[in-house]
Amino acid sequence: MTATGERDPASSPDASERQASSSRAGERALTSSRITTCVATVRAVVAGRCPSLLRDTQFRRYWSAQTISMFGDQIAGIAVPLAAVLVLHASAADMGYLTALVWLPSLLFGLHAGAWVDRRGRRRATMIAADLGRCALLATLPVCYALGVLTLAQLFAVAFATGLLSVLFNVANSAIFVAVVPTEEYLEGNSLLYASRALSFVGGPSIGGLLVQVLSAPFAIVADALSFLGSAFFLRRIRPAEAPAEAGTKGSVGAGARFIARSPVVRASLVAVAVINFFNLMFSALYLLYVVRELHVSAGLIGAVLGAAAIGGVLGAAVTKRLADRIGVGWAYAAGCALFTTPLLLVPLAGGPKPLILATLFVSEFVSGFGVMVLDISVGSIFAAVIPDEVRSRVTGAFMAVNYGTRPVGALLGGLLGQQLGLRPALWIAAGGGIIGFLLLLPSPLPAFRMPPHAATSAGATAPDACPQGMTESRPGRAREGL
Numbered sequence: 029m030t031a032t033g034e035r036d037p038a039s040s041p042d043a044s045e046r047q048a049s050s051s052r053a054g055e056r057a058l059t060s061s062r063i064t065t066c067v068a069t070v071r072a073v074v075a076g077r078c079p080s081l082l083r084d085t086q087f088r089r090y091w092s093a094q095t096i097s098m099f100g101d102q103i104a105g106i107a108v109p110l111a112a113v114l115v116l117h118a119s120a121a122d123m124g125y126l127t128a129l130v131w132l133p134s135l136l137f138g139l140h141a142g143a144w145v146d147r148r149g150r151r152r153a154t155m156i157a158a159d160l161g162r163c164a165l166l167a168t169l170p171v172c173y174a175l176g177v178l179t180l181a182q183l184f185a186v187a188f189a190t191g192l193l194s195v196l197f198n199v200a201n202s203a204i205f206v207a208v209v210p211t212e213e214y215l216e217g218n219s220l221l222y223a224s225r226a227l228s229f230v231g232g233p234s235i236g237g238l239l240v241q242v243l244s245a246p247f248a249i250v251a252d253a254l255s256f257l258g259s260a261f262f263l264r265r266i267r268p269a270e271a272p273a274e275a276g277t278k279g280s281v282g283a284g285a286r287f288i289a290r291s292p293v294v295r296a297s298l299v300a301v302a303v304i305n306f307f308n309l310m311f312s313a314l315y316l317l318y319v320v321r322e323l324h325v326s327a328g329l330i331g332a333v334l335g336a337a338a339i340g341g342v343l344g345a346a347v348t349k350r351l352a353d354r355i356g357v358g359w360a361y362a363a364g365c366a367l368f369t370t371p372l373l374l375v376p377l378a379g380g381p382k383p384l385i386l387a388t389l390f391v392s393e394f395v396s397g398f399g400v401m402v403l404d405i406s407v408g409s410i411f412a413a414v415i416p417d418e419v420r421s422r423v424t425g426a427f428m429a430v431n432y433g434t435r436p437v438g439a440l441l442g443g444l445l446g447q448q449l450g451l452r453p454a455l456w457i458a459a460g461g462g463i464i465g466f467l468l469l470l471p472s473p474l475p476a477f478r479m480p481p482h483a484a485t486s487a488g489a490t491a492p493d494a495c496p497q498g499m500t501e502s503r504p505g506r507a508r509e510g511l
Contacts (some may be wrong), residue, residue, distance in 0.1 A: 115244065130436075150270075246397035299468055304369060310457070318452070
């Protein structure tokens with residue numbers, strides 16, 4: 029109360045409520061400020077540890093598209109062959125045909141696909157169309173299985189058609205990579221992409237084996253079909269500065285082949301991986317058939333072994349950049365070839381109690397997975413750095429025509445040898461033959477190759493023999509996509 033007997037306004041109920049409300053508002057503002065500060069701090073810490081490329085929106089979306097597709101590929105890599113083995117009762121020769129048909133389009137259309145993509149331009153649109161087409165093709169398999177009309181002939185047709193669309197996707201992808209990734213970040217960009225591939229090796233086969241076990245092999249293929257939709261979604265959200273379409277047409281189909289022929293380093297790489305892939309596809313055509321029918325390993329255990337062993341791939345992706353910095357990217361590539369091929373000898377050696385068999389398969393896959401990551405990241409970075417944009421798709425197509433073109437021949441021969449000699453002897457031949465590719469690499473200039481400074485700047489002006497040029501999507505692994 030005041031001296032005059034009037035109520036003090038400050039002590040009135042309304043004033044007290046206003047003061048309390050103001051106090052609460054202040055506390056809320058302070059709390060909000062603290063939360064904002066904490067979030068900003070966390071973001072700063074994460075940004076400091078996150079690879080710089082993943083902070084770039086364009087690359088992050090491109091990387092997301094690739095990662096989703098890789099996981100789907102790994103699921104299909106186990107589900108499609110098991111659909112042939114478990115549902116359609118395929119023979120060794122049938123498995124050879126199936127594997128060969130995936131890669132035959134590379135031999136038939138690789139050169140022309142590269143030339144067509146360079147002339148047409150619009151490489152991102154080509155990749156999206158290829159994703160949608162592969163999704164539709166793969167979706168027919170579970171539908172026909174549900175209707176009771178799935179046949180080996182349909183499986184063969186889908187394998188060939190998806191292989192053709194993969195050729196278009198891959199020759200366009202090599203140009204999109206350099207449009208999205210800065211020159212100085214090629215090794216980091218490849219490391220991130222192949223780290224995703226390595227992680228897909230961990231999760232994909234395990235998920236695929238489990239889906240086959242629970243749903244059956246044809247229904248497990250749905251996951252791969254959906255992955256292509258995810259890839260197309262993220263590719264639609266990037267706007268890379270693509271190289272312009274090639275205006276000229278004279279000699280365009282053979283330009284990539286001539287480019288490779290003038291480079292001793294790329295020739296050496298092509299000879300080595302072509303031999304490795306020839307024998308590796310012999311191996312791949314028989315691997316699951318051998319593990320299921322002779323080693324009596326269930327689909328779930330196969331997925332678990334392949335997934336766990338792929339930790340080696342994760343490790344390889346993590347250390348390749350440091351390894352290349354220490355010994356040179358050329359020697360890293362050579363070491364990857366050796367580490368990929370040699371451990372496959374353990375597979376036909378596998379025998380005895382079931383735990384010993386699983387351990388042997390695990391070691392083989394672990395070391396081989398490590399090697400293929402080192403191989404892929406190294407050679408992808410070399411060729412991304414030094415090839416001019418205007419012929420990149422044609423060089424990729426020419427490289428694929430030979431590198432991928434050996435695969436159907438190897439797969440067919442593997443199926444034939446498996447049928448005539450038995451699965452184990454054929455696997456011995458395939459595993460031993462792959463090592464020859466590594467040995468052919470040693471006398472070449474490639475092991476001594478080191479990444480040139482400002483490679484992209486000089487690539488267009490440097491003579492091919494002085495600055496070896498080429499491009500590979502190669503991956504000699506048992507996944508559908510790769511070297």
